[in-house]
Amino acid sequence: MTAGTAGALPVAGRAEVRRAAAGLVRADGRAFAGVLLLNALAALTGLAGPWLLGRIVDEVRAGGGAGAVDRMALGILVCSAAQLLLARWARYAGHRLGERALARVRERFVDRALALPAAVVERAGTGDLTTRGTADVTAVGATVRDVGPDLLICGVQALFLAGAVFALDPLFGAVAVLGLMPVWWALRWYLRSAREAYLAEGAATSQVAEVLAATADGARTVEAFRLAGRRIAASREALEVSRRTRMRTLFLRCVFFPVVELSYVVPVAGVLLVGGVLHTRGAVSVGVVVAGAVYLQQLVGPLDSVLMHVERLQSGGASFARVEGLAGVPAAGGSGAGVPADDRIDVAGARYAYDRGGEVLRGVDLTVRPGERLAVVGPSGAGKTTLSRLLAGVDAPTGGSVTVGGVPVAGLGPERLRRQVVLVTQEHHVFLGTVRDNLLIAEPAASDGELWDALEAVGAAGWVRELPDGLGTALGGDGVRPDGSQAQQLALARVVLADPHTLILDEATALLDPATARHTERALAAVLAGRTVIAIAHRLHTAHDADRVAVMEEGRLTELGTHEELVTAGGAYAALWSSWHGRSPSTPPADRAPGGTAERTHP
Template identity: 75%
Template sequence: MAEPKDVRRATTRLIRADARSFTAVLALNSAAAIAGLAAPYLVGRIIDEVRAGHGTTAVDKLAGAILIAATAQLLLARWARYVGHRFGERTLARVREDFVDRTLALPANVVERAGAGDLTTRGTTDVALVGTTLRDVGPELLISSVQAVFLLAAVITLNPLLGLCGVLGFGGIWWALRWYLRRARDGYLAEGAATSDVAEILTATVTGARTVEALRLEEKRIAASRDALETSRRTRFHTLFLRTVFFPAVDMSYVVPVATVLLLGGVLLQHGAMSLGSVVSAALYVQQLSEPLDEILMRVEQLQSSGASFARVEGLAQAPRATDTGAPAPANDLIEVTGVRYAYDRGGEVLGGVDLTVRPGERLAVVGPSGAGKTTLSRLLAGVDAPTAGSVTVGGVPVVALGPEQLRRQVVLVTQEHHVFLGTVRDNLRIAEPSATDEALWAGLTAVGADSWVRRLPDGLDTALGDGGSATDGSQAQQLALARVVLADPHTLILDEATALLDPTTARHTERALAAVLQGRTVIAIAHRLHTASDADRVAVMENGLLTELGTHDELVAADGSYAALWRSWHGERPGAPG
């Protein structure tokens, strides 16, 4: 969450990025405000002319001047809004681009901790509120502020005493505004956080719907959703309460300065210190102040909401970024895991001291029961997370110290969770290698057995995927992800159940095809299908966060330990049975 000073600094940066348009908006608004001052003054002149008994000629000229001034104000205000809205749209585009850049620069573990719901809310609801402020609230607030300043200056010019009374009469608005601003930012920040929590819980429930049903967690998820909704309701009612106190107090405060100016103006008129026309002009100016002030106060209320949203959007700048750390290039592809321990923030220790060396070009299978720490180990090997203790190095360099581009060329983690991006098949593949030729794309698809169904698509590589395009099932999405791996051509590939969504025959074909393509590369496979282990050079067995066995398939079967038991179970053999 960005601090207020950070939000102000970001706002200043956005204004400087389009300073010419912002200056034009200021100039046009000032001109429109000056044109708006003419009407009350000319009305006062008309009253004085009539009282003096002058003819209708002077009145007609003054009325014509009022019409000209009103027309000029209309045109200038419209032009100012047009320039202001264009300024707002360009600035909003910069905010969105910064948000996307910052989100893509977040390390994977930061994204996971933040949750899809929070990032989605920041990128949609919060960015939309910021956009509304930049496009509508900002220009309107600027226009109203300029108008209010010029109106106050006009009253003071007519009579400093009346101007002072008018300013003091608006004191009630000042106190109401102070009361509101002290509470509003925290209230809207709490409301935004509660909205993110609702989105996070709903997203997690929908994504894991099958798991929820399988484990009969429906009541718990419903209860969690109700708690989040109740918290959201309370935060929204709190901000509503602030508005219901603030706006009525402001409305009452508008009456006081007008009444004060009329009463004091009447006294001055009786003593000959002011003309009737000047008193009417001053009263009209003060009355007109209510419109820009009302607009300002309404926009200030919106600024509290959008300011809280901007703090959440700008808060991504405070998050750690996946940037090049300046670490030296690895001397070789040797992976060494030394005394590694790892514990998640909200749980106990998952890895309790793992030592492992993976030789360049080796095919290593990591097996073990669920919860043994296999996936956690794969994340540490891929540099997604840093070990709590110990080290994971490649070529003598800590994996977590490698920059994004260097890491992508060195180690790639492929899980069973895959995403098909909006765009063509070609776009989806070139994410891994933007300069890849069509020949290279087809070679990558062929390597994972996906070329046949891609050739059947209406436009081949140019076929649009996702919403509005051709649909892809889970296995096809996995094959596209594996084809991207082939194109990325990393030194080390970590497969964490990467073929789990494929049927056994296709999975085995894909794994063997990958093995052939990645010949000479290091492949670490986290596997439940033990045929993957039987094809590997060595097998590592994980149990309760520890590496308990390490050797070839034949050696571990002959040792008759945990791996042998898993192998017999995989083949449906009874413990102790021959074979």
């Protein structure tokens, strides 16, 4: 298993690809054996024609009657019809076998893709994963559905035809083998280079998709910062690399196929020359020479198809290696960390550094008690979001530990992690499907009543009821397109349905207007009462309402305490509070209730 460049998804090695292909065969072993049998019968009946043709030649030279010739001609006709029927039946069975194998490949790819840790997908880029799930899976589909059965049919035919030539006369077989040696040499040369060339072509195609996707997703940013020139240059560079890799595979084909085509003539000419010499010495009849030449001429068809499919097999094999490469990525929670003893979160000496940057977290120590509401504040780049990703198990610390109930958070399996900790960010995805489909992702067994309760909890029930079909309304594509605030509310409704022990909010209500955000936060607080809530906060009313506030600066936890304690301490948090309110830290906040009691709201 190879990974290529840093952060790229791995590519399966030759051994892994062979094992995966063998697994597909074993999964449908009886059908595969049936296809082999049908192909063998079709090839066997096809051998009768040239042999009977040679008998007809010998019969005519010997002065035989028309009746014998007619009977042998009828035999050729019957065998040809039988071969046609058996070949069609074999092809039909082979394509059905290929379709079932393709279905298994697609299902396995989807299962593996969904099990990928989020950090792996982010490092690799969506372009690579998208290309593997579309272009590569399509190429594998063509190979499994079309190339595989055709290669099997033609391979069996070629094997039987070669065996028939040896059966006629071993010397004819030796001449045929020698005449086809250039094909063997060309094939070996091609196979040595083709796999790596096609893998490079696939990687270059993924890079083109990644650049285009990044440019399209960040179109507004590109326009705002006048980065069009840079993005065009990056696109041209990716396209140039892709062009060079395609020219390499084209060169391989342009050398391979002409050599093969010229080599087909040599065995037939050799058998005719050697057969003529043997016939003049009385060693073989004319009919045997004719049969041998016809067998070799017939061998050109399946052999040519085999070699053509070998080229497609290299392309499909490279795609299969990329598709199977997902098996080399450890699934989230693959370490089998165990079951958390409780909901307490402990961060001990946590450090984290991204692949292409310096250390973002520098020895963070923090304990979050079950049921506590903790606000994490600090300037941009202080490491708040990175800390939230470690707490949610998206990334594992590069040093130190982050545990829940004594178990590493990053080691939890997907199902248990979803029940234990949920991270909600500003980025929310609306899936193609109905409102109901978008909510059932969080809890497949939820009833419509529970879905409405979740929507009501986050203030989304009103606009969902106004949709043409309510929960059954299609979203995205040709359906209704929710705006940013509605997408956030759907995401929060999924959180309510998931019912996690710990909720991490990384500015999850940033796209909502202040009034709607406060309403949503209060509603969500009522539903998640008693849960642990960690909020990455930029609106300091969130910090004011929290049980404790953690202040991050330059990757370190510099202050920890209640709002009142930190304001009184006069440190970094007090300065932030003063700046946010535009007054001295001692001034009472505007959202305190009469009598000086702070209104408790959800972070």
